[in-house]
Amino acid sequence: MKYCDLREDIKASRIVMGCMRIADKPLRQTEKVMIECMSAGVNMFDLADVYGGGDCERIFGVAIRDLEIPRNQYILQTKCGIRKEPDGSITRFDFSKDYILSCVDASLKRLNTEYIDVLLLHRPDTLVEPEEVMEAFARLKEEGKVRAFGVSNFSAGQMQLFKNEGIEMVANQLQASILHTPMIDAGFNVNMYKDESLSRAGDAMEFCRANKIAIQAWSPLQYGFFEGSIFDKEKFPQVNAKMEQLAEKYNCTPATIACAWILRHPAFKQVVSGTTSPNHMKEFCMAADVELTREEWYEMYLSTGKILP
Numbered sequence: 001m002k003y004c005d006l007r008e009d010i011k012a013s014r015i016v017m018g019c020m021r022i023a024d025k026p027l028r029q030t031e032k033v034m035i036e037c038m039s040a041g042v043n044m045f046d047l048a049d050v051y052g053g054g055d056c057e058r059i060f061g062v063a064i065r066d067l068e069i070p071r072n073q074y075i076l077q078t079k080c081g082i083r084k085e086p087d088g089s090i091t092r093f094d095f096s097k098d099y100i101l102s103c104v105d106a107s108l109k110r111l112n113t114e115y116i117d118v119l120l121l122h123r124p125d126t127l128v129e130p131e132e133v134m135e136a137f138a139r140l141k142e143e144g145k146v147r148a149f150g151v152s153n154f155s156a157g158q159m160q161l162f163k164n165e166g167i168e169m170v171a172n173q174l175q176a177s178i179l180h181t182p183m184i185d186a187g188f189n190v191n192m193y194k195d196e197s198l199s200r201a202g203d204a205m206e207f208c209r210a211n212k213i214a215i216q217a218w219s220p221l222q223y224g225f226f227e228g229s230i231f232d233k234e235k236f237p238q239v240n241a242k243m244e245q246l247a248e249k250y251n252c253t254p255a256t257i258a259c260a261w262i263l264r265h266p267a268f269k270q271v272v273s274g275t276t277s278p279n280h281m282k283e284f285c286m287a288a289d290v291e292l293t294r295e296e297w298y299e300m301y302l303s304t305g306k307i308l309p
Helices: 027-040 051-066 097-111 130-142 156-164 182-188 204-210 237-250 254-264 278-287 294-303
Strands: 003-007 010-013 015-018 044-046 075-080 082-084 090-093 116-121 146-152 171-175 214-218 268-272
Touching: 003 268, 010 015, 015 027, 015 278, 027 051, 027 278, 051 097, 075 097, 097 116, 097 130, 116 130, 116 171, 130 146, 130 156, 146 156, 156 204, 171 204, 171 268, 182 204, 204 214, 237 254, 237 294, 254 268, 254 278, 254 294
Parallel strands: 015 044, 015 268, 044 075, 075 116, 116 146, 146 171, 171 214, 214 268
Antiparallel strands: 003 010, 082 090
16 A cells, blocks of 8 residues: 655555445445455545435444554544535535534544544535634644544635635545546646636646645546446447556456556545445555556546547
8 A cells, every 4th residue: 555645744545445335334344344444554534424414424433443443543534514404405515613613523423533634624615704714623623623624626716715814735535537537638728629628627636736735536436426437338448448458467457447547647646435345445455556657547548538639
């Protein structure tokens, strides 16, 4: 396993176990995946207060207690800022000071821990008052409840608002896969009359690189917004053929190659898995040790049908 420094004192694995789907899985299965992760060198787990209506955090808290893993041996990341109704519908985003503080207290209780290593604000709140966020973060840090902060799905301008207030961000969690590349497309097609030149991520990738903010790629094996798997050979025959070719070369699986392709890009410091299968988790973990060549990276990109200008 390879690691990256989210901060000088937070050395995190490049593969992160995403826990969004553990709420409807048996506890023992979740524990098996966690054991697989830890044995492979994964030391970071990603959650959110809205995952499973809070059940994902609660189940993780039970699992980590049952496994008796010392608190200083893993990095715990969770998110807040999305408000949902009991039926699961999103009613608003909320970055108010009081809401952030109340969310963290609730998450700490469910997670059965005294502190969170990294707290991310989940999706941009257009009514945000950055100074309120700063007050909340300062209090959480002073009280020892949160070590570091970040964001998720933020553009460069939205991050700049926080930076102007003195808020230090260690990560931005953004969707990325071999078939979801708007951040990369825009970088290739600057000042051109074509769809790929549109900056749908608002220059988030470049801002993160310039400010040493780690991009954590979510949905690394999906295309669109949960529209399906990149391994649909009928829809995407060329990229699947290329992944299979490289998988044979590197003695791994196409899923490993798909994740390795993301990690080959300097902006993407981490990949967040979404699997609850121990075997699939092995595929993710292997990706950290597969170093694709520059030629192979571009060959995969072009196999999706993209055209370089």
